[in-house]
Amino acid sequence: MGKIRTADELDSLRQSIIEKLDPNKTCVRICMTGCRAYGAEEIRDAFDEEIKRKGLEDKVEIRETGCHGFCARAPVVVIDPQDIFYQQITADDVVDIVDKTLIEGDIVDRLVYVDPVTGGKIPFAHDVPFYKEQTKNVLRNCGIIDPTNISHYIARDGYAALSKVLTNMTPEQVIEAVERSGLRGRGGAGFPTGRKWRLARAAAGDTKYLVCNGDEGDPGAFMDRAVLEGDPHSVLEGMLIAAYAIGTKVGYVYVRAEYPIAVEHIKIAISQAEEVGLLGKNILGSKLSFEIRIKEGAGAFVCGEETALLMSIEGKRGMPRPRPPFPSESGLWGKPTNNNNVETYANITSIILNGADWYSRIGTETSKGTKIFALAGKTNNTGLVEVPIGIPVRKAIFDIGGGIPDGRKFKAVQMGGPSGGCVPEAHLDLPIDYGSLEAIGSIMGSGGMIVMDETTCAVDIARYFLSFTQSESCGKCTPCRFGSKVMLDTLTRITQGQGVEGDLELLESLAQQIKDTSLCQLGSTCPNPVLSTIKYFRDEYEAHIKEKRCPAAVCDALCSYYILPDKCQGCMICLRACPSEAIEGGKRMVHIINQGKCIKCGTCLSVCPARFSAVAKVSGEHVPTLEEPIPVSTVTKGG
Amino acid sequence: MAGKVESQELDLTKLDKILSRYEGQDDALISVLQGVQAEFGWVPQGAIEHIADAFQISPGEVYGVLTFYEQFYLTPRGRNTIRVCRGTACHVRGTNANLRTVERTLGIKEGGTTNDFKFSLETVACLGTCFLAPVMMVNRNYYGKLTPDKVETILKQYD
Numbered sequence: 001m002g003k004i005r006t007a008d009e010l011d012s013l014r015q016s017i018i019e020k021l022d023p024n025k026t027c028v029r030i031c032m033t034g035c036r037a038y039g040a041e042e043i044r045d046a047f048d049e050e051i052k053r054k055g056l057e058d059k060v061e062i063r064e065t066g067c068h069g070f071c072a073r074a075p076v077v078v079i080d081p082q083d084i085f086y087q088q089i090t091a092d093d094v095v096d097i098v099d100k101t102l103i104e105g106d107i108v109d110r111l112v113y114v115d116p117v118t119g120g121k122i123p124f125a126h127d128v129p130f131y132k133e134q135t136k137n138v139l140r141n142c143g144i145i146d147p148t149n150i151s152h153y154i155a156r157d158g159y160a161a162l163s164k165v166l167t168n169m170t171p172e173q174v175i176e177a178v179e180r181s182g183l184r185g186r187g188g189a190g191f192p193t194g195r196k197w198r199l200a201r202a203a204a205g206d207t208k209y210l211v212c213n214g215d216e217g218d219p220g221a222f223m224d225r226a227v228l229e230g231d232p233h234s235v236l237e238g239m240l241i242a243a244y245a246i247g248t249k250v251g252y253v254y255v256r257a258e259y260p261i262a263v264e265h266i267k268i269a270i271s272q273a274e275e276v277g278l279l280g281k282n283i284l285g286s287k288l289s290f291e292i293r294i295k296e297g298a299g300a301f302v303c304g305e306e307t308a309l310l311m312s313i314e315g316k317r318g319m320p321r322p323r324p325p326f327p328s329e330s331g332l333w334g335k336p337t338n339n340n341n342v343e344t345y346a347n348i349t350s351i352i353l354n355g356a357d358w359y360s361r362i363g364t365e366t367s368k369g370t371k372i373f374a375l376a377g378k379t380n381n382t383g384l385v386e387v388p389i390g391i392p393v394r395k396a397i398f399d400i401g402g403g404i405p406d407g408r409k410f411k412a413v414q415m416g417g418p419s420g421g422c423v424p425e426a427h428l429d430l431p432i433d434y435g436s437l438e439a440i441g442s443i444m445g446s447g448g449m450i451v452m453d454e455t456t457c458a459v460d461i462a463r464y465f466l467s468f469t470q471s472e473s474c475g476k477c478t479p480c481r482f483g484s485k486v487m488l489d490t491l492t493r494i495t496q497g498q499g500v501e502g503d504l505e506l507l508e509s510l511a512q513q514i515k516d517t518s519l520c521q522l523g524s525t526c527p528n529p530v531l532s533t534i535k536y537f538r539d540e541y542e543a544h545i546k547e548k549r550c551p552a553a554v555c556d557a558l559c560s561y562y563i564l565p566d567k568c569q570g571c572m573i574c575l576r577a578c579p580s581e582a583i584e585g586g587k588r589m590v591h592i593i594n595q596g597k598c599i600k601c602g603t604c605l606s607v608c609p610a611r612f613s614a615v616a617k618v619s620g621e622h623v624p625t626l627e628e629p630i631p632v633s634t635v636t637k638g639g
Numbered sequence: 640m641a642g643k644v645e646s647q648e649l650d651l652t653k654l655d656k657i658l659s660r661y662e663g664q665d666d667a668l669i670s671v672l673q674g675v676q677a678e679f680g681w682v683p684q685g686a687i688e689h690i691a692d693a694f695q696i697s698p699g700e701v702y703g704v705l706t707f708y709e710q711f712y713l714t715p716r717g718r719n720t721i722r723v724c725r726g727t728a729c730h731v732r733g734t735n736a737n738l739r740t741v742e743r744t745l746g747i748k749e750g751g752t753t754n755d756f757k758f759s760l761e762t763v764a765c766l767g768t769c770f771l772a773p774v775m776m777v778n779r780n781y782y783g784k785l786t787p788d789k790v791e792t793i794l795k796q797y798d
Contacts (some may be wrong), residue, residue, distance in 0.1 A: 009674075035773055039779075039784070086728050188678035209676060219725070219727045219728075219765035220728050221767075222767035222769060225767045257710055258676050258763060258767065283726075286650050293667075295670070296669075296670070296673060297708075298669055298672070298673065298708035298709070298711065300707060300709065312669065313666065315665070315670070316704065317703055317704055317707040318708075319701035376727070376770065377728045377732070378732075379729050382728070382769060382772075417727065420655045450728055450731065451726045461727075465727075468764065472764070474707075579740075601739055601740065601743070601787060602736040602787060603740070603788060607786075607787075607788045618649055
């Protein structure tokens with residue numbers, strides 16, 4: 001591929017790529033990002049080998065794609081043109097897929113998705129409820145194209161938005177379109193993107209910088225990872241359009257070091273774009289010159305905060321500073337800097353190509369467009385979902401997420417990670433948008449949705465988030481440094497059964513002070529999980545404090561493990577596995593846990609075969625146990 | 640053991656090669672340290688002073704950056720790195736029991752290295768593989784849907 005010098009050359013290149021594509025050619029799309037953790041590489045190798053063995057190299061394309069979204073069913077492959085969806089496959093299944101599906105056109109029944117509600121088999125991806133209920137805009141290429149091949153991106157209208165902007169729009173018109181679209185920052189704070197661009201454009205000075213925040217630190221959110229891995233050119237194109245609108249020549253992509261595939265793919269995308277002249281000087285023959293540099297994070301959550309991120313890009317300790325001045329006036333090296341999140345940039349091309357009106361028709365009155373959510377925790381269909389903003393929480397968790405596993409009861413969903421709050425059952429019909437979530441003490445955040453069921457302890461989860469923010473506090477301002485520590489210590493005491501009367505009031509008053517006086521968002525939002533769990537689960541806090549009981553049986557200090565005499569089969573599995581030799585008994589003798597020796601590690605619970613389920617973790621309950629081991633045969637079973 | 644490694648001659652030519660990749664870039668301190676860490680597995684004391692000279696800043700400033708970011712190590716690391724994820728999804732699915740199992744089995748705490756330099760143990764905020772929860776990584780391999788007994792089996796596979 002040579003240099004693309006003009007918009008017309010880009011168009012004819014696109015035409016020639018599309019003409020060479022055969023829409024009826026068999027293509028096996030394998031997720032090679034998230035699914036890699038489940039052995040996608042072995043599956044790809046098996047396909048390569050089998051295709052070669054059968055001499056099908058010319059007839060079948062094996063395509064390595066980004067995330068398909070349905071991570072709960074990993075590893076997944078989709079076979080075009082029929083759109084056949086196979087899930088949880090292994091390398092051993094490949095021979096069957098090649099023989100039955102690729103050669104004979106039949107479906108391999110055992111690999112097909114089974115609807116957990118109806119029990120019916122769903123062979124095609126477009127019929128699977130998890131996919132059917134989504135509106136893929138930002139994720140439109142994820143799982144479809146090979147992210148390391150720029151031709152794939154160009155074939156799907158890639159860089160057409162850039163071309164339109166450079167030939168038909170003034171920078172002012174671009175900003176106006178983004179403003180009218182109603183797009184708000186997807187990183188968490190939800191600041192209107194168009195207004196941000198306008199401020200940066202209006203700022204004085206010739207040297208300005210553009211930053212893409214890919215420091216996705218919120219534990220439980222992985223949409224930016226998926227976009228960077230699965231469709232990196234869409235981020236570059238969004239940045240190029242921003243560079244044109246604002247008037248910058250240099251951009252930085254800051255990616256977490258914990259995301260090696262994202263780093264690799266964005267690097268490949270940048271070098272490909274440079275090679276064809278879509279990055280560099282006088283792009284598509286216009287006056288726009290733009291280069292992009294990569295900065296890898298080094299492991300600090302606070303660097304997701306924009307002023308800390310800028311410090312880190314400069315190679316310093318990533319500590320926030322007070323705003324104003326905002327980065328749009330004084331950012332990198334004191335120059336005006338525009339900073340948007342990965343997902344925000346990835347929204348831009350669709351706004352330009354389809355128009356601001358099209359975009360603003362999706363979503364609610366105050367929150368426009370689609371948003372990607374990462375469903376995780378106690379939900380059946382963990383994965384990435386993209387939906388119009390404003391759908392009810394219930395729809396996301398139950399219709400798309402497939403509800404709660406093991407027939408357990410929904411308790412709450414944590415939105416916005418350590419900066420957010422939970423949405424309890426009473427608010428399940430709440431629309432997911434910026435305002436509605438804020439009104440009940442939660443936030444949209446970056447889109448992490450951690451589902452919790454009745455076996456999740458509200459106090460423990462608040463303590464968990466505080467332990468996270470406390471350890472990630474940079475230490476610059478006192479309210480965050482000390483305040484989060486005191487809150488964490490208080491919560492730890494409560495979970496250890498040492499809570500005292502007045503602890504809740506202490507937590508609430510401290511939380512308010514920390515919110516009011518912290519330097520940056522890390523500090524000012526860290527009390528949110530505590531406040532929202534106290535608001536909705538006060539009775540659970542009180543059970544810990546007054547009754548020394550953990551209703552969800554999570555907090556170890558308040559729990560004990562017991563072996564149920566009527567279920568124990570005397571199989572010795574737990575007895576052998578127990579690291580502290582706390583289990584007494586023998587072959588075909590009912591086992592007993594010596595509570596004095598038990599270190600509450602949970603090994604016995606995890607190794608006890610599910611068909612026996614003879615180990616119980618309880619809190620504040622009386623469990624009838626034996627004094628000493630007796631033969632299994634002498635116990636009355638089942639009660 | 641740590642002292643023995645420390646006393647080995649630091650290969651300055653390797654260090655200078657890394658520095659030369661970023662010559663003239665004032666903002667490259669973190670990138671250089673990442674390069675050093677990738678080359679040596681940790682950041683030796685001697686390297687700190689050498690890098691400070693190259694950037695014309697004080698060793699204190701380099702040290703400040705090193706201790707701020709979790710990625711950097713000031714002591715030698717084990718041959719295998721275990722990363723136990725402490726993300727929210729992993730937490731609600733019971734990652735703590737797994738972490739305790741690793742700690743107990745290896746006799747080290749988070750941040751520690753075994754005496755035989757076989758393992759180093761870290762926890763990370765989130766590996767972004769929440770669908771595998773609870774998850775840990777050993778080197779570049781992911782292990783998902785873990786339970787304490789699986790952890791012990793996995794650790795035995797490494798040398």
